[in-house]
Amino acid sequence: MSKKPVPSKKQAVSSTRSRHGAYVRKVRTKLANASSLDTCPKCKSTKKRHFACQECGTYNDRQVFEPKSKKSAAPIQEIEA
Ligand SMILES: [Zn+2]
Secondary structure (H helix, E strand, C coil), X not given: CCCCCCCCCCCCHHHHHHHXXXXXXXXXXXXXXXXXXXXCCCCCCEEECCCCCCCCCECCCCECCCCHHHHHHHHHHHHHC
16 A cells, blocks of 8 residues: 555545635736836836837937837827827
8 A cells, every 4th residue: 555645635626615715816916016117218118128228219328229109199180080
């Protein structure tokens, strides 16, 4: 016979699901609080850390791309008008 620990009682489904739910809630709050946001030094808007700014398109004082907001805003106004 194998010498492994045998649970004395069967684990209830509700307690298993309760523990799982508590774990999921803990992980979700951890992920929500761990968002690494930073302020853009050029336009002072909120941006993701280590990513180019979506508002002005700069990273490390360098123009990486033209911001989409200015390009996409113009055609939408023409369609509405
Ligand atoms: Zn910016």
